[in-house]
Amino acid sequence: MSKQVTVAVKRQDTQTSGSRWETFSIPYEPGLNVTTILQRIAANPVTVEGESSTPVAFDACCLEEVCGACTMRVNGRVRQACTALVDNLLAEQPDRITLEPMTKFPVVRDLHVDRSAMFESLKRVHAWITADGYFDRGAAPRMSQDAQEDAYPLTTCMTCGCCVESCPQFNDGSSFIGPAAISQAVLFNEHPVGKFDANARMEVLAGDGGIADCGNAQNCLKVCPKNIPLTQSLAKAGRAATKYVISRFLQK
């Protein structure tokens, strides 16, 4: 028999049901990644015990690590399934690959979670430019190459959820909005036009669930697939919040 890859998948049928593990065996092929494994299971959902199952529900879209959809826990570590290559995974853990849903979001089914809380946080921090309208008004103010180079990494955040998944402060018992949203607030507060709304964002960053909840564990930086300098954003947000609170106090 040709080389097989053993894959254990944590499954959960509905939002409220309990979970169970199912194990599948997939023929190895060069270049195999986790999204392909899940496609192979979908085509033939039979467990190693020979029992018929169902395709594993998972979220995926671009498969190029630029949309953020296929984030899950692979071998216990949060990352995108598309760039999780089987050869590397077997080097980490030779006997089997384990796939689990992220733990900080409600499970919809199997590996598919509901990350709408992250998009809600983007609303809370006012992560947009308040444009007067979409008519022709010429270009934005000029920007230095340095400023663009500082902003660019922050703009690549794909709201994948790796940072909040790894953050000890982001949990059921806290209202912390998490590193991704804070980093977006920093991005817009430093934009030549975005900064006009800085106070609205600072109200959120200085308030409940804001930057004060960051415990400085720095896990977010380690797991970010885009190497966004999240801890730098958090530090900037912290300093800005302190200044904001003091000036708000003095203006009273």
Add this chain to the structure above:
Amino acid sequence: MANEKDRVVVIGGGLAGLAAAMRLAEAEIEVDLISMVPVKRSHSVCAQGGINSVNPATRELGDSEWLHLDDTVYGGDFLQHQPPVKEMCDWGPRIIDLMDRLGVSFNRTPEGFRDQRRFGGTMYKRTAFAGATTGQQLIYALDEQCRRWESEGLIRKFEYWEFLGPILDDNGICRGAVAQDMFSMEVRSFPAKALILAHGGCGLIFGRSTMSMICTGGAAGRAYKAGVKYANGEFFQVHPTAIPGTDKLRLMSESARGEGGRVWVPRKPQDERDPRSIPESERYYFLEERYPKYGNLVPRDIATREIFDICVNDKLSIDPERLCVYLDLTHLPSETHRKLEGILEIYEKFQATDPRVTPMKIFPGVHYSMGGLWCDFEKDEKTGGLALGSPRNHQSNVEGLFVIGEADYQYHGGNRLGANSLLSCIFTGMIVAPSVQNYMSSTNGGATDPPSTLFEREAARHQADCDALIARDGNENPYTLHQELGDSMTRNVTVVRDNAAIKETLVKIDEIEKRYANAALTDKGSWTNQNLSFTRALGDMILLARVIAEGALKRDECRGAHYKPAFQIKPPDAEDPAEMRRQAAEWCEAFAKQIKRWLKTTIAENTPDGPSFSYEAVDTSLIPPRPRTYGLKGAEIIDEVWKQRMAGEQAGAPTEPVASV
């Protein structure tokens, strides 16, 4: 609460759908935005290179909107109607300015202006870019604007909802859409005064492509089934260099060859040796040998055709299972590797091999659908562009149903220029909004309310279809069928087309369609059933595969991406100048006949017996078609003969811009 029926439903939240939703919201029109994924994850994120527009730096060198129009229609082999393209090129600078204002972090010059790079098909640096992720940056800016309108209550998002079909009343007027919640599987109607389809391309018909998993053609197939015409389906862009993956094809930028990368295969078929140990004499640098002048930098369509030919016809693919050739950068100095860092990292991340040390394995990948759902336009006779705000712009043959973005067929003709797609997507979203607004306020814009039973009836009909698919018994596997469909389509209906081979694929499509009737679901559940969604989309893929393949079979010519060697005009080969001139005249005669016969839009309409085809004239009122003679022997003489020929005819159209700039 406003009347539910006064809303607009937008299907798809990529660049086009978001631009439309944002502009409608600005006009205080309420929008229901329906998308299979959170809109921020739409396929537009995959665009890397940039977005084209004339800019102050190119203008300084003589560039103009007119030249952008000329490059676009010349690149598209004159198959697109020119007034919409002219309007798009005119809007280019405004659109880039707007995206800049919305916060896109475009790369900058030392003086702080936006920087531009050069792309294929033009002599000017028109392409603004944001790192290597321009599409992602642009869609994020629009996503942010739509989130702002969402928080103000003008946009309601329905993410993880799948479009099942338009709702047409008894008079054939579109009154909304039916969609399904991809979690709860609830099917419901979304009443609307107008429906805008912005669902993107349909690359998954070819199995693996550079497109995202949601680009199935499901929405296009459902609109087509409901009576929307499908135009130029056979025109599909195939990018020469993609990284073949087990799940998809990922793009490898042309800059790899621009910096000195060489394409080759071992002369011995499927040579199993490590490529690095294969001596030079046993390597076949086929682009360099076949095109000594241009080498590895032949134009995109030629590179694509040659790589395909070497694997399929010469059977020299490196890998017997998976078609591919080497793209070799290993001989380049480390400073060149550094320049290409971004794209080398992508390769390394997905292939787990270092392309600095081991040659990359690449193969052309299906990339973009130039064709799409048919839609109308109204020309402004004064400007030569569009009559802005006309309800005809982007409205399909179904009243009240509009189509924009990659889903429509209008802007790229026979072949799309790089960095024009982001522009066309945002542009169509921007201009469809006033057209929809005017349609809604016009007397026939659904002035009388349809009976509410219409909405219940349509939802029930789609629910019954779902139930039937879930209940279906059979022993066919939808995933296997998809793979067989994609393999046959890729083999016979992509790069090099031959009528006998296309007929083979049509027979295969017949077979797959029959077997599809026995495709059963392994998941019969009613919660987050992705098996249902995929199997349903497969039905649409089969439907559109036939439109694409039959359209290709019928079109007996070469035009843009549609290359059918048996019908290529024989290029001149004479050495004697007089004979060369005679052959050039003959060539031009054949070319004139080809224009007369084939410079037409292919229109497919769905009937119970399969697609019915007709052909529609193309509006070339601004720039008369001319031969694309790139790489042809005697190109200058052909150009000269053609110009004389044209001068001899009474040209009814202006060849220069009309007045003001």
